[in-house]
Amino acid sequence: MTERKIALITGGSRGIGLACAKELAKAGCDIIINDICEAEKAQPALDEIKAFGVNAYFYRFDVSNDEEVQANVDKMIAEHGRIDVLLNNAGITKDGLFIRMDMEQWERVIKINLTSAYCVTHAVIKHMMKARQGSIINMSSVVGLHGNPGQANYSASKAGLVGLTKTLAKEFGSRNIRVNAVCPGFIQTAMTANLPNIEEYMKAIPMKRLGTPEDIAKTVKYLALDADYVSGQAIEVAGALII
Numbered sequence: 001m002t003e004r005k006i007a008l009i010t011g012g013s014r015g016i017g018l019a020c021a022k023e024l025a026k027a028g029c030d031i032i033i034n035d036i037c038e039a040e041k042a043q044p045a046l047d048e049i050k051a052f053g054v055n056a057y058f059y060r061f062d063v064s065n066d067e068e069v070q071a072n073v074d075k076m077i078a079e080h081g082r083i084d085v086l087l088n089n090a091g092i093t094k095d096g097l098f099i100r101m102d103m104e105q106w107e108r109v110i111k112i113n114l115t116s117a118y119c120v121t122h123a124v125i126k127h128m129m130k131a132r133q134g135s136i137i138n139m140s141s142v143v144g145l146h147g148n149p150g151q152a153n154y155s156a157s158k159a160g161l162v163g164l165t166k167t168l169a170k171e172f173g174s175r176n177i178r179v180n181a182v183c184p185g186f187i188q189t190a191m192t193a194n195l196p197n198i199e200e201y202m203k204a205i206p207m208k209r210l211g212t213p214e215d216i217a218k219t220v221k222y223l224a225l226d227a228d229y230v231s232g233q234a235i236e237v238a239g240a241l242i243i
């Protein structure tokens, strides 16, 4: 019997992260979810993942705090031996027009969305290097590729993830570590629940529906487990959205 792969998913207790956790669990991976929330709040997510007959674990830490990340990844490796798949998914928005965007608003989003990927990847990748295999997926966004008014901080952070993805794919390809980005369009989650001008966005989506977390999860599963020769790519999953 082959050993199960182990996938670490940041921000995995709800939304897109949880859908990805369930898709990878359905494919037979053991799952480690991280989140900033209390363990109690993440318990329903763990139960949903375990229903696929795999093991599921929760580690609470702030993905943008380098020391917390390092300590928790060390603990994961001590407890589970390895991490085969890393999905850098945790993210936030703090929208506003650039002219009114203050430094706190800028730095917070860059830290949680982009610096976090440095912290978690830096801690995990050395173990993947030793194992001479691994798949890393960064949750970017269509706005990181095309921009979006009111999201200068967010789109810069998501564009940064694309640059990081392509560079790491080149630095670690020889170690059999693949690095890709997924760029969702407008997906039905808490993050988009209160978008003010959703009708306007709908007009720009040729497929005439918002995406679901499961739409994103299928692409993540493909990149994580099936796409053996795909690396350095930023894949749009956006219903042909053009912005």
Ligand code: NAP
Binding pocket: 010, 011, 012, 013, 014, 015, 016, 017, 034, 035, 036, 037, 061, 062, 063, 064, 089, 090, 091, 092, 112, 139, 140, 141, 142, 183, 184, 185, 186, 187, 188, 189, 190, 191, 192
């Ligand atoms: P969501 O429902 O708000 O989930 C984000 C998760 O990240 C939450 O569980 C949140 O925890 C967690 N998180 C936030 N800050 C954290 C931190 N410092 N450390 C650890 N975890 C943290 O958002 P989503 O819509 O599923 O988005 C997931 C990812 O997809 C994000 O990177 C987002 O930018 C990206 N994305 C989303 C869309 C969309 O339309 N929804 C489109 C493009 C890209 P708490 O709940 O405890 O705050």
